[in-house]
Amino acid sequence: MVPPAEMKQDPLPDRLVMGLSKISLAMKSRTWRRQGRKGVGPLQMQVLTYLKSCPGQAATISTIARELAVKLPTASEVIRTLADKGLVRRRQSETDQRVVKVCLTAKGAKAGTTESAWPELLAAATTQLTPQEQINLLTALVKMIYGLQQQGEIPVARMCVSCAHFQPNEHKGTAQPHHCRLFDAPFGDQALRLDCPEYVSAQATRAKEA
Numbered sequence: 001m002v003p004p005a006e007m008k009q010d011p012l013p014d015r016l017v018m019g020l021s022k023i024s025l026a027m028k029s030r031t032w033r034r035q036g037r038k039g040v041g042p043l044q045m046q047v048l049t050y051l052k053s054c055p056g057q058a059a060t061i062s063t064i065a066r067e068l069a070v071k072l073p074t075a076s077e078v079i080r081t082l083a084d085k086g087l088v089r090r091r092q093s094e095t096d097q098r099v100v101k102v103c104l105t106a107k108g109a110k111a112g113t114t115e116s117a118w119p120e121l122l123a124a125a126t127t128q129l130t131p132q133e134q135i136n137l138l139t140a141l142v143k144m145i146y147g148l149q150q151q152g153e154i155p156v157a158r159m160c161v162s163c164a165h166f167q168p169n170e171h172k173g174t175a176q177p178h179h180c181r182l183f184d185a186p187f188g189d190q191a192l193r194l195d196c197p198e199y200v201s202a203q204a205t206r207a208k209e210a
């Protein structure tokens with residue numbers, strides 16, 4: 001097995017941007033709710049907010065389901081509702097007729113695009129931090145994201161801290177204090193994952209302890 005720390009994964013600055021973007025997504029969804037867009041539920045809000053951050057303001061249903069960590073039928077249902085409200089429309093991909101893309105309509109995009117440059121701005125800002133500062137920020141972000149998940153502000157992300165394979169502080173006092181049972185390997189805070197394909201959801205109580 002390949003240890004998680006050595007697995008091919010996004011560099012630390014990229015994971016920081018991903019973490020900040022998740023928080024930004026939650027904030028933007030909240031702003032929409034505060035703006036009183038009645039009749040648009042939290043998950044519908046998250047789909048609209050996610051689409052706004054996508055290139056061309058469009059994505060496939062499976063991508064939306066994966067990014068929001070919901071099942072495909074759930075994503076399809078939400079998109080159907082949004083289409084009925086005129087906030088999104090479905091169209092066939094130009095490159096592959098079998099693929100259906102979901103696009104924001106003008107009405108759906110109306111909530112503003114002022115924050116579309118967030119990822120680039122954040123990427124530039126995070127590279128200004130020292131390696132240790134980046135690790136500290138990643139750890140803090142994981143904690144914040146988990147808290148927002150508990151409040152139902154953002155969907156459950158596939159992070160180490162809420163994974164059934166995660167054993168925090170198994171090797172206390174070492175440079176790699178945590179352990180991944182799946183890969184049977186130790187790893188440190190700098191290797192904490194925010195979106196691991198091998199993720200298996202842990203019991204809520206275990207995740208909270210982690």
Ligand code: SF4
Nearest residue numbers: 160163166180196198
């Ligand atoms: S999310 Fe789970 S499987 Fe993936 S590296 Fe972390 S502990 Fe291991």
